[in-house]
Amino acid sequence: MNIIKLDATSSTNDFLKDLLTKQFVENFTVIVAEHQTKGKGQMGSEWTVELGKNLTFSVLVRDLLLDIQGIFHLNVAVAVSIIEGLETFNIGGLAIKWPNDILAESKKIGGILIENSIKRNGEIFSIVGIGLNVNQERFENLPKAASLLSVTGRLFDKEAVMLAILNNLKRNLSLLQAKEYELLWQSYDSRLFKKGIPMPFEAGDSSHFMGIIQGVTPNGKLEVLLEDNSVKTFDIKEVKLLY
Structure with a gap:
């Protein structure tokens, strides 16, 4: 090395x-x-x-x-x-x-x-x-x-x-x-932070929503379970975790 x-x-x-x-x-x-x-x-x-x-x-x-x-x-x-x-x-x-x-x-x-x-x-x-x-x-x-x-x-x-x-x-x-x-x-x-725990997020347009982190896709997008039971993926610029 x-x-x-x-x-x-x-x-x-x-x-x-x-x-x-x-x-x-x-x-x-x-x-x-x-x-x-x-x-x-x-x-x-x-x-x-x-x-x-x-x-x-x-x-x-x-x-x-x-x-x-x-x-x-x-x-x-x-x-x-x-x-x-x-x-x-x-x-x-x-x-x-x-x-x-x-x-x-x-x-x-x-x-x-x-x-x-x-x-x-x-x-x-x-x-x-x-x-x-x-x-x-x-x-x-x-x-x-x-x-x-x-x-x-x-x-x-x-x-x-x-x-x-x-x-x-x-x-x-x-x-x-x-x-x-x-x-x-x-x-x-x-070891993924807050996985499986309901938490607030901020979208790219500054709106807030609740969701539960499900995991990360192979290409690095965050998978979030939304309140309507749908799962949406987000890129780095599209969402921020609020904690």
Whole structure:
């Protein structure tokens, strides 16, 4: 495992993308930064962290996905790997909030941003960006944010946490390569936040409705049971969970 450590960079995902344009980069190369100045989240949102207290790292995944239809399988493998890695530190209340948030005790402790590119020869390169709040204590104006420290009262060795996640990721990517999708999806489904519980949602037009999460489709859409007993699927921009 090739791990490149940086003091600071604008974005570990961007650093890895830039590196790919300059040289050959071996599969599973990891870029980790003590400080990320322009971290990105889903749909362009910023991911900001306190200097030296949290984890921001990116992993190159190549020679894995055969077609664009299998991209969400990678999301599933990554989310499950983070949860499994954190479980080794006896952290309770862990869950995956669709599509790419990691929660502990119903508060966001981390997020995933996967950026994919298809080369002319058809090869798919995926850059898996992971941000995890580890030893940060304060989250001003962010009532739904937390860290491993704030939910457990314990300080953590950041590198040990990262290696636990990476070891699980390597194993789960092997399952993905072997097309053992069912095992990964079962693990993902069992950890899905608020599954089977009536809860409010906000639609893209800002209207509110009640529904019950049933699961996630293979292409990453959220399945929700509505009050009229119909099941509707939603894309990331079409619905927001209110909790």
